[in-house]
Amino acid sequence: xxxxxxxxxxxxxxxxxxxxxxxxxxxxxxxxxxxxxxxxxxxxxxxxxxxxxxxxxxxxxxxxxxxxxxxxxxxxxxxxxxxxxxxxxxxxxxxxxxxxxxxxxxxxxxxxxxxxxxxxxxxxxxxxxxxxxxxxxxxxxxxxxxxxxxxxxxxxxxxxxxxxxxxxxxxxxxxxxxxxxxxxxxxxxxxxxxxxxxxxxxxxxxxxxxxxxxxxxxxxxxxxxxxxxxxxxxxxxxxxxxxxxxxxxxxxxxxxxxxxxxxxxxxxxxxxxxxxxxxxxxxxxxxxxxxxxxxxxxxxxxxxxxxxxxxxxxxxxxxxxxxxxxxxx
Numbered sequence: 001x002x003x004x005x006x007x008x009x010x011x012x013x014x015x016x017x018x019x020x021x022x023x024x025x026x027x028x029x030x031x032x033x034x035x036x037x038x039x040x041x042x043x044x045x046x047x048x049x050x051x052x053x054x055x056x057x058x059x060x061x062x063x064x065x066x067x068x069x070x071x072x073x074x075x076x077x078x079x080x081x082x083x084x085x086x087x088x089x090x091x092x093x094x095x096x097x098x099x100x101x102x103x104x105x106x107x108x109x110x111x112x113x114x115x116x117x118x119x120x121x122x123x124x125x126x127x128x129x130x131x132x133x134x135x136x137x138x139x140x141x142x143x144x145x146x147x148x149x150x151x152x153x154x155x156x157x158x159x160x161x162x163x164x165x166x167x168x169x170x171x172x173x174x175x176x177x178x179x180x181x182x183x184x185x186x187x188x189x190x191x192x193x194x195x196x197x198x199x200x201x202x203x204x205x206x207x208x209x210x211x212x213x214x215x216x217x218x219x220x221x222x223x224x225x226x227x228x229x230x231x232x233x234x235x236x237x238x239x240x241x242x243x244x245x246x247x248x249x250x251x252x253x254x255x256x257x258x259x260x261x262x263x264x265x266x267x268x269x270x271x272x273x274x275x276x277x278x279x280x281x282x283x284x285x286x287x288x289x290x291x292x293x294x295x296x297x298x299x300x301x302x303x304x305x306x307x308x309x310x311x312x313x314x315x316x317x318x319x320x321x322x323x324x325x326x327x328x329x
Contacts (some may be wrong), residue, residue, distance in 0.1 A: 004119060005088065006054035013056025014311050018191050018217030018292045023164065025191075025293040026092060027286055028307045029059035029219060030235055036076050037067035037300045044299075046080045051301040053088070055308045061193075061219075061295055062127075063097035063138060064119050070102060071126055071194050078127035092133070096123045099138025099166060111141030113150040120156055134190060135162035137178075139169040146174070157187045164190035168221075172206035179214045193216035198266065198328060199259075201226040213286040217292035220285045224296070229281035233260065234267060265327035269320065278303075279310035284324065287316055 015024040036045045049060065056288055066073035074096065087091065087215045102108045108115060120135055135156055136244035137149055153165035165187060167178055181190045196203045200222070211218050224230055233255055263277070270280035282294050296307050316324075 003296040004050055005086075006055065008055050009056045011056075012308065012311075014056075014314075016292045018212065020215030021164070021190055021217065023056065023093070023190060023217075025059050025219065026057050027218070027293055027311060028055075028057055028282070029061055029293045029295050029305075030057050030117045030304070031221065031295045031297050032062045032073045032077060033061075033063070033066050034297050036062075036073040038072040038074075038076070039068055042076055042079065045076055046084060047301060048298055048304065049077075049080055050084060053085070053092075053305050054309055055304055057304070057308070058091055059093040059095070059293065061095045061098075062123075063136075064102050064123050065100050071122070074123055074126040078129070082128055094127070094129065094132050094275055095134035095136060095166070096120070096127075096132050097136035097138040097319060098123070099136070099141070099168070104208055109111055111137055111139075111144040111152075113148055113155070114124065115153040116149065116152040117156060122137070124161060131160055132162050134164045134166050136166040136168045136193060140171070140174050140178075146177055147181055150178055151183065153182065154185040154187040161210070166191045166193065168193035170242045171194070172210045175207060175216070176210045179210070179216055183214075189214070189216050193219050193295070195222045196220035196291070197225045198229060198281055198324065199282055208288060212290040218290055219293045220291055221295045223285045223294045224278055224281050228255065228259065228263060229266070231267065231276060262327055266324065269323050271325065273313060273320065275310065275313055279306055279313070282307055282310050282318070286314060287321070 014027040016027055017024050035048065044197060060077065062074055062077060064071065066076070098116050099111060102119055116137065124130065124132065135153065137153060142255070156162045157165060165173055167183065170178060170192065175192055179268060182189045194203045194207060208218065266280070267277045270277045273280060285291055285294050296303070298304050
């Protein structure tokens with residue numbers, strides 16, 4: 001029986017500095033959005049977390065509403081943390097978020113100080129932690145003053161409940177304002193988490209420049225476009241796939257022939273590079289040095305292995321990048 005954790009775990013992972021901070025994150029981080037709620041066997045969740053750590057993945061990303069049901073991913077993670085990772089807490093970066101609906105009434109959503117502080121208290125209780133390494137505001141609030149939301153983030157750091165604070169889903173202009181407020185408060189923003197993939201390039205329209213100039217890191221979520229940028233759908237829609245289940249994040253109506261033709265072209269480029277399409281898609285997001293890490297989801301340990309193996313073939317030639325852009329037209 002192999003030992004846990006793998007003594008060579010830090011030799012196979014690339015670690016990239018988050019902006020101008022003192023924190024380095026693994027180039028591949030593990031998100032617990034799916035496959036860690038009560039609908040998933042805890043033994044499988046445990047196997048995924050242990051395997052990820054064995055591969056040098058030290059960053060586990062959660063949110064208050066991850067599950068299903070909401071909160072269950074944090075509860076299950078907390079159980080596995082106590083039983084398997086207690087001796088390794090200081091080797092881990094654990095993040096959580098608040099910003100989407102979590103409980104009934106006017107104080108269980110968005111970005112008020114009351115909601116954010118209460119939500120983090122609940123998250124810490126579910127995970128059995130004294131603090132998280134990173135606490136995100138999950139989405140901008142159109143009604144709460146930005147100063148109130150940022151002061152709440154500053155407050156939880158000063159309380160010792162979070163070491164760093166971060167943003168997610170903020171557009172470039174709003175992110176710039178939030179980053180400036182946090183800087184003036186003395187609690188700089190560590191990182192921003194946008195949706196970024198070959199099919200979602202909005203961060204290139206100002207956000208990456210804003211983060212780079214401000215010295216803030218970037219961690220991309222959904223770098224595989226919900227699974228579209230894999231070989232999963234090349235031959236149609238499998239019955240056990242997310243698209244077949246009617247997920248609001250990926251369904252059959254989104255897998256148009258036009259999009260799938262692009263996927264097939266991208267797959268050919270990946271084959272020419274000696275990679276799987278998913279590996280090329282992850283490497284493509286990491287091609288920009290302003291991107292600190294890519295956030296993957298996994299239901300099988302082999303998916304983690306594929307993502308980590310991508311690091312051995314991460315560079316692109318100019319002709320490859322041009323071919324990818326042409327395939328996406």
